[in-house]
Amino acid sequence: xxxxKSHLLGIExxxxxxxxxxxxxxxxxxxxxxxxxxxxEALSGLTQINMFxxxxxxxxxxxxxxxxxxxxxxxxxxxxASSIRKGETLIDTALTLNAMQPDILVVRHPHSGAVDLLAQxxxxxxxxxxxxxxxxxxxxLLDALTIRRVKGTxxxxxxxxxxxxxxxxxxxxxxxxLSKMKNQVRLIGPSTLMPSGFESLGAQVFExxxxxxxxxxxxxxxxxxxERMDGGFIPSEREYYHRFGLDAExxxxxxxxxxxxxxxxxxxxxxxxxxxxxxxxxxxxQDQVEMGVAVRMAAMDLLVQARRVRDARxxxxxxx
Amino acid sequence: MRTLLKNxxxxxxxxxxEATGWLLIEDDMIADLGTGAAPAGAEVERDCxxxxxxxxxxxIGVKVCEPGERHKESYRSAGLAAAAGGVTTxxxxxxxxxxxxxxxxxxxxxxxxxxxxxxxxxPMAALTKGREGREMTELGFLLDAGAVAFTDCDHVVANTxxxxxxxxxxxxxxxxxxSHPQEPILSAGAxxxxxxxxxxKGLPAVSPMAERMGLDRDIALVEMTGARYHADQISTxxxxxxxxxxxxxxxxxxxxxxxxHLTLTDKDADEYRTxxxxxxxxxxxxxxxxxxxxxxxxxxxxxxxxxxxxxxxSKRLPFEEAASGAVALETLLPAALGLYHAxxxxxxxxxxxxxxxxxxxxxxxxxxxxxxxxxxxxxxDPDAAFxxxxxxxxxxxxxxxxxxxxxxxxxxxxxxxxxIVHEAx
Numbered sequence: 248x249x250x251x252k253s254h255l256l257g258i259e260x261x262x263x264x265x266x267x268x269x270x271x272x273x274x275x276x277x278x279x280x281x282x283x284x285x286x287x288e289a290l291s292g293l294t295q296i297n298m299f300x301x302x303x304x305x306x307x308x309x310x311x312x313x314x315x316x317x318x319x320x321x322x323x324x325x326x327x328a329s330s331i332r333k334g335e336t337l338i339d340t341a342l343t344l345n346a347m348q349p350d351i352l353v354v355r356h357p358h359s360g361a362v363d364l365l366a367q368x369x370x371x372x373x374x375x376x377x378x379x380x381x382x383x384x385x386x387x388l389l390d391a392l393t394i395r396r397v398k399g400t401x402x403x404x405x406x407x408x409x410x411x412x413x414x415x416x417x418x419x420x421x422x423x424x425l426s427k428m429k430n431q432v433r434l435i436g437p438s439t440l441m442p443s444g445f446e447s448l449g450a451q452v453f454e455x456x457x458x459x460x461x462x463x464x465x466x467x468x469x470x471x472x473x474e475r476m477d478g479g480f481i482p483s484e485r486e487y488y489h490r491f492g493l494d495a496e497x498x499x500x501x502x503x504x505x506x507x508x509x510x511x512x513x514x515x516x517x518x519x520x521x522x523x524x525x526x527x528x529x530x531x532x533q534d535q536v537e538m539g540v541a542v543r544m545a546a547m548d549l550l551v552q553a554r555r556v557r558d559a560r561x562x563x564x565x566x567x
Numbered sequence: 568m569r570t571l572l573k574n575x576x577x578x579x580x581x582x583x584x585e586a587t588g589w590l591l592i593e594d595d596m597i598a599d600l601g602t603g604a605a606p607a608g609a610e611v612e613r614d615c616x617x618x619x620x621x622x623x624x625x626x627i628g629v630k631v632c633e634p635g636e637r638h639k640e641s642y643r644s645a646g647l648a649a650a651a652g653g654v655t656t657x658x659x660x661x662x663x664x665x666x667x668x669x670x671x672x673x674x675x676x677x678x679x680x681x682x683x684x685x686x687x688x689x690p691m692a693a694l695t696k697g698r699e700g701r702e703m704t705e706l707g708f709l710l711d712a713g714a715v716a717f718t719d720c721d722h723v724v725a726n727t728x729x730x731x732x733x734x735x736x737x738x739x740x741x742x743x744x745x746s747h748p749q750e751p752i753l754s755a756g757a758x759x760x761x762x763x764x765x766x767x768k769g770l771p772a773v774s775p776m777a778e779r780m781g782l783d784r785d786i787a788l789v790e791m792t793g794a795r796y797h798a799d800q801i802s803t804x805x806x807x808x809x810x811x812x813x814x815x816x817x818x819x820x821x822x823x824x825x826x827x828h829l830t831l832t833d834k835d836a837d838e839y840r841t842x843x844x845x846x847x848x849x850x851x852x853x854x855x856x857x858x859x860x861x862x863x864x865x866x867x868x869x870x871x872x873x874x875x876x877x878x879x880x881s882k883r884l885p886f887e888e889a890a891s892g893a894v895a896l897e898t899l900l901p902a903a904l905g906l907y908h909a910x911x912x913x914x915x916x917x918x919x920x921x922x923x924x925x926x927x928x929x930x931x932x933x934x935x936x937x938x939x940x941x942x943x944x945x946x947x948d949p950d951a952a953f954x955x956x957x958x959x960x961x962x963x964x965x966x967x968x969x970x971x972x973x974x975x976x977x978x979x980x981x982x983x984x985x986x987i988v989h990e991a992x
């Protein structure tokens with residue numbers, strides 16, 4: 248058993264072997280999820296708490312379903328509406344929940360680094376479901392699984408990530424994962440939404456879609472947040488769509504069998520053409536959602552197994 | 568009462584010498600000093616055994632959290648920390664709650680401070696009411712009440728008209744204005760300096776250029792108004808050409824930097840370590856090197872601790888939400904001595920920046936090792952090694968970035984007005 252991490256806080260601390268281990272197990276969970284009885288006992292008797300300090304429907308549902316299919320008792324806490332409003336600090340909230348003896352905490356928070364901070368204060372496995380602009384590791388893993396199942400590999404490919412790179416945790420986790428797996432990563436977006444310094448991580452930066460998409464195997468589109476559309480970062484929605492929205496013409500510069508991905512929810516007609524998003528020959532957007540459940544099952548299963556191994560060894564050998 | 572300190576390594580920042588000799592304290596003054604035979608007849612003699620003796624540190628920009636947040640730092644705790652760190656004059660900031668912006672508050676604070684603290688305390692006052700950048704404070708009354716300089720601290724007076732008038736009025740009083748050079752809109756919300764690290768960590772970041780923009784505006788206003796101006800912290804290479812040009816023009820401009828910007832970089836704040844969150848944010852290594860060089864050549868005049876106490880609750884938060892600032896009264900000297908041991912600065916250069924220049928800028932007679940100067944002194948062993956344990960700090964708040972660091976330099980004794988205010992056990 249090679250996976251020995253205590254938490255899944257980001258892609259940055261993972262090795263390529265860790266990534267492959269998660270993807271391999273996730274493959275088997277895809278099979279389970281497609282069978283008639285979608286149930287395993289891997290997390291039977293364990294408690295999973297989903298703490299979302301930021302609104303989410305899709306990710307929270309995906310984690311909830313993943314936990315339930317593995318037999319865990321799952322509780323959702325909508326933290327925007329709870330004690331944080333009453334002035335309780337993140338750490339106090341964490342300690343309170345920790346006292347309820349959960350085995351798995353799934354956390355989303357609007358601030359970068361908040362999930363790392365929380366993980367230092369609890370003694371169960373913590374999964375980062377997105378922290379600020381920092382990381383969203385299960386998204387990058389589900390993207391990798393989707394690519395691997397369609398392309399047969401997630402190594403040696405040309406992958407373009409397009410749109411609002413600056414504010415995207417999905418982009419950061421994907422750059423980390425794809426670089427670790429030795430793919431060529433291109434970042435395409437308006438200069439106002441491109442942070443400085445990404446070149447030093449091995450990514451190539453483009454400001455023109457046609458240049459950036461030339462001969463790529465995978466096109467990942469990012470969601471453009473509504474509040475960034477008007478005047479602040481880009482002149483207008485329609486100019487953005489004209490220059491950076493993915494349509495059939497721009498996609499024609501990519502390889503003929505290039506796939507189109509999007510983490511959802513999509514703004515049709517802003518970052519992606521509606522028809523293209525629905526084109527089953529090119530778009531794998533629905534596959535991504537399916538892979539999401541499997542990857543989250545695999546990640547939680549591996550974290551719990553690693554914890555059991557450590558507990559069996561005794562405290563003197565516990566790794567941080 | 569006469570005290571003779573003999574066999575000391577006399578660090579004289581004016582003469583730029585470090586010679587072994589003696590120093591005679593008479594009452595609260597330095598009566599005489601020399602390198603030859605020590606004079607006889609002193610009531611107290613102390614063999615310094617070759618330790619370094621330097622003018623006590625004059626620290627511009629110390630935050631003491633009275634009034635408002637005494638649980639973070641009081642004049643008593645800050646004063647004890649200062650004495651233990653060789654700081655003999657604390658020049659305190661008005662960014663308290665409420666701000667020190669009326670003569671009544673200033674007098675009250677100064678009285679309390681000098682009762683409670685064993686070192687000298689000189690208060691600064693706010694430049695604008697409530698540090699809100701709208702109306703100037705009663706600069707004249709505040710000056711009469713003892714304000715040694717005027718500053719809104721890290722609040723930039725964004726309204727240029729307000730700032731220009733305040734500078735003009737301050738000029739007519741001969742008052743010193745201390746400003747935080749920063750383009751306030753560009754730097755709003757930033758928790759880090761832009762670059763690969765901030766991009767990777769997903770932190771809102773500001774370009775180092777924002778410091779130069781703020782400084783350029785301030786320099787133009789100084790040229791326009793003729794005011795006496797000090798930039799509290801210059802931390803970027805980009806700002807230095809502007810500063811050099813302004814000095815070449817002969818404007819009455821000086822600049823400081825913080826000990827943290829001289830000894831740490833943005834890489835140290837990796838892993839979201841909030842004790843490394845300061846304002847302005849820590850910079851790249853190239854910036855640190857450029858600022859060090861500017862300090863050596865004299866473009867940057869002085870080093871401050873920028874002592875900013877924060878309790879655990881303000882720091883145990885996600886990086887973006889955590890409060891800025893670090894305590895440094897006790898770690899200023901050992902951190903600065905790290906630069907000496909690294910060969911970046913000599914001892915006399917260090918004390919020029921920490922004692923002589925700040926005293927000169929405020930028109931104080933201290934900060935010198937000369938006959939007739941106040942006997943504010945620090946006796947220290949520059950080589951003594953120790954590991955910093957933050958729980959042992961005398962400040963009420965323990966937010967130092969140097970916890971667990973190997974440091975060198977221990978204070979043996981601190982003298983204020985000829986009296987020992989701290990003696991190592």
